[in-house]
Amino acid sequence: MSQYTLSFIGTGAMGSALAKAAVKNTPPEKILLSNRTPEKAERLASALGCAAGSVTDAAEKAEYIFLGVKPQMMRELLSEIGPVLAKRSGRFVLVTMAAGLTIERIGELSGGMYPVIRIMPNTPCAAGAGMILYDANSLVTPEELDRFVAAMSGAGTLDRLEERLIDAGSAVAGCGPAFACLFIEALADGGVACGLPRQKALLYAAKMAEGTARLMQESGLHPGAMKDAVCSPGGSTIAGVRALEEHGFRAAAMDAVIAAAERTAELGK
Ligand SMILES: NC(=O)c1ccc[n+]([C@@H]2O[C@H](COP(=O)([O-])OP(=O)(O)OC[C@H]3O[C@@H](n4cnc5c(N)ncnc54)[C@H](OP(=O)(O)O)[C@@H]3O)[C@@H](O)[C@H]2O)c1
Missing domain, CATH: 3.40.50.720 (NAD(P)-binding Rossmann-like Domain)
Structure with missing residues (x-):
C-alpha cells in the first residue's frame, strides 16, 4: 500500500x-x-x-x-x-x-x-x-x-x-480557455471603446460567457438557436453578428482549433 x-x-x-x-x-x-x-x-x-x-x-x-x-x-x-x-x-x-x-x-x-x-x-x-x-x-x-x-x-x-481523438479534444478544451479569454478581452475592449469602465466591461463579458455556456448546457439548446433567440429582426444584436461574420469570426475560431491540433501533433513527434 x-x-x-x-x-x-x-x-x-x-x-x-x-x-x-x-x-x-x-x-x-x-x-x-x-x-x-x-x-x-x-x-x-x-x-x-x-x-x-x-x-x-x-x-x-x-x-x-x-x-x-x-x-x-x-x-x-x-x-x-x-x-x-x-x-x-x-x-x-x-x-x-x-x-x-x-x-x-x-x-x-x-x-x-x-x-x-x-x-x-x-x-x-x-x-x-x-x-x-x-x-x-x-x-x-x-x-x-x-x-x-x-x-x-x-x-x-x-x-x-479514445486516444486517437485526444489531440482534437485538446485543441478545443485544453487550448480553448486562451481562445475564450481573447474573445472575452476583445468584448471588454469594445465595451471600453463605448465608454464602459474596464472592470465593469470585463465583468460583463466574463459573466455573459459563463452564463451563456451554462444556459446552453442546462437547456440543451443548439448555440445557433440561442443566437437566433437574441437577434430580433432589424435589431442591434444581428448588426453585431454581421460585423463578426464580415471579419471571418467563425473561420478564425475554426482555424485556431485546427492550428492548435496540428501543433500538438508536432509536439508529440
Ligand atoms: N497549461 C495548460 O493549459 C495545459 C492544458 C493541458 C495540458 N497541459 C500540459 O500540462 C503539462 C504542464 O504544462 P504547464 O502549462 O503546467 O507547464 P509549466 O507551467 O511550465 O509547469 C511545468 C512544471 O514542471 C516543472 N518541471 C520541469 N521539469 C521537471 C522535472 N524534471 N522534475 C520536476 N519538475 C519539473 C517545472 O518546474 P520549474 O518551476 O523549475 O520550472 C514547472 O513547475 C504539459 O505537458 C502540458 O502539455 C497544460
Whole structure:
C-alpha cells in the first residue's frame, strides 16, 4: 500500500490547477507535491495542506503519479524516475497530461509496461469548472480508473475519449480557455471603446460567457438557436453578428482549433 494516494511531479500551471482540484476529494495529507524548483511545490503544499517532497519520493510513494512537466521535458523526467519505478513492487499508475505524447510513447520513455492514464485537462480545473478528457491503456484496471475519476471529479467534468481523438479534444478544451479569454478581452475592449469602465466591461463579458455556456448546457439548446433567440429582426444584436461574420469570426475560431491540433501533433513527434 502506497504512502500517498496521489503525487504530482511538476507544480506549474496545470499541475497546480489539478492539485487544487484533487484536495476536494482526497485528504490533502495523502497528496505529495514535487517540482524541479522545490520552493514552488512547497509553497503550494503549505497552502493546500499537502506534503511536499522530492521527485523521487513522488515516483516511489504514490498510487497515482501525475507527470506535470512540459512535453519537451518528459524524456528527461522519465529517464530520471525510470529506475525508481522499475524497483517498485506494488501497483501504481502513471498519469500523463502532456500534450501530444501518446500512452505508448510514455511507456517507451519510462522503460516499462506500466498502467498509464492519459488526461487532457484545462486551466478551469483550478476553479472546479474544468474539462478533463482521458483514456487509459489496458493495464489500468476498471477499479483504478473509477477511483481516478472519483479522485479528480472536483476538477469539473471528466469524459473518456479514445486516444486517437485526444489531440482534437485538446485543441478545443485544453487550448480553448486562451481562445475564450481573447474573445472575452476583445468584448471588454469594445465595451471600453463605448465608454464602459474596464472592470465593469470585463465583468460583463466574463459573466455573459459563463452564463451563456451554462444556459446552453442546462437547456440543451443548439448555440445557433440561442443566437437566433437574441437577434430580433432589424435589431442591434444581428448588426453585431454581421460585423463578426464580415471579419471571418467563425473561420478564425475554426482555424485556431485546427492550428492548435496540428501543433500538438508536432509536439508529440
Ligand atoms: N497549461 C495548460 O493549459 C495545459 C492544458 C493541458 C495540458 N497541459 C500540459 O500540462 C503539462 C504542464 O504544462 P504547464 O502549462 O503546467 O507547464 P509549466 O507551467 O511550465 O509547469 C511545468 C512544471 O514542471 C516543472 N518541471 C520541469 N521539469 C521537471 C522535472 N524534471 N522534475 C520536476 N519538475 C519539473 C517545472 O518546474 P520549474 O518551476 O523549475 O520550472 C514547472 O513547475 C504539459 O505537458 C502540458 O502539455 C497544460
